[in-house]
Amino acid sequence: MSALLSARGLEFGPREAPVLRDVSLHVDPGEIVTLVGPNGSGKSTLLRLMIGALSPRRGKVTRTRGLRIGYVPQSLVLDASLPITVRRFLDLPLRVDDDAAEAALAQSGAGGLAGRQMAALSGGQFQRVLLARAVLNRPQLLILDEPTQGLDQPGQAAFYRRIAALRSEMGCAVLMVSHELHVVMSASDRVVCLNGHICCEGTPEVVSAAPAYRELFGTGTGGQLALYRHEHDHAHEGGGAAHHHHHPHAEG
Known part of the structure; x- marks a missing residue:
């Protein structure tokens, strides 16, 4: 192997x-x-x-x-004044279809958050959304930099x-x-x-x-x-x- x-x-x-x-x-x-x-x-x-x-x-x-590779950065600073929903965030940088987005959110423990504003999430929810974005492309390797x-x-x-x-x-x-x-x-x-x-x-x-x-x-x-x-x-x-x-x- x-x-x-x-x-x-x-x-x-x-x-x-x-x-x-x-x-x-x-x-x-x-x-x-x-x-x-x-x-x-x-x-x-x-x-x-x-x-x-x-x-x-x-x-x-x-x-x-x-x-x-799916990558979860150490932390990501988003401009709080910029309105962006969780669902829209998953479309950066490449658009994904709704089924893939829902599946990734569910797998990452962020199911039900799609319509929420990124700026309104708690720290734990935010990390789970970053994780969802990392698993969207079904990675063979997930890399996380001090994710918690x-x-x-x-x-x-x-x-x-x-x-x-x-x-x-x-x-x-x-x-x-x-x-x-x-x-x-x-x-x-x-x-x-x-x-x-x-x-x-x-x-x-x-x-x-x-x-x-x-x-x-x-x-x-x-x-x-x-x-x-x-x-x-x-x-x-x-x-x-x-x-x-x-x-x-x-x-x-």
């Missing part, structure tokens, strides 16, 4: 102080890969290299021929459950950047920690126990991860289950 998208030996940024160095990453069909790392670690840059919006100074990115910034913890958890459900329905792979580790990891098949280079990668359990991960994120996050898995999956993971602190906002 060949990867949908892979990067080998990427380097980006000035030679003397590269933002990314020797980064290799792949996403296989149907898997959920989460990219985590502190601010300034190059996560958004790596996503932009992966989709071809930036070119690496060294290394190369390979995409499967004709790969359909600004949502509260239940809102984040609901959004990630929605992503996991979409993956099962559409069979698409998912590559997402996040720092809401407590929520994101339970949905991931593979977690990749980035800090200019890849520090560690593996299943959520492996990564959350890795010294490099602990060094980047401290054990508070280990506590969050255990707490989330414990509440939602009833799986008693080791590694930090003792820290039952609630940090609603992981700073990072």
Whole structure:
């Protein structure tokens, strides 16, 4: 099974102080890969290299021929004075038929919002509409850049459950950047920690126990991860289950 998208030996940024160095990453069909790392670690840059919006100074990115990518940006600032309905927003940049629009909204948890003004949506509704726009072309790969910034913890958890459900329905792979580790990891098949280079990668359990991960994120996050898995999956993971602190906002 060949990867949908892979990067080998990427380097980006000035030679003397590269933002990314020797980064290799792949996403296989149907898997959920989460990219985590502190601010300034190059996560958004790596996503932009992966989709071809930036070119690496060294290394190369390979995409499967004709790969359909759905992209959910970190946030989108719309002019609030500009009246535009959700339905009309889905027609940008290319018009879509009503059935496709309705299906995408329903799949993204935004059913019933078609007639609403974009400016009147809550943060969570707005994110679901961005997601609907990303799934319109039945992507084989959904790429999300910190899609739940600004949502509260239940809102984040609901959004990630929605992503996991979409993956099962559409069979698409998912590559997402996040720092809401407590929520994101339970949905991931593979977690990749980035800090200019890849520090560690593996299943959520492996990564959350890795010294490099602990060094980047401290054990508070280990506590969050255990707490989330414990509440939602009833799986008693080791590694930090003792820290039952609630940090609603992981700073990072």
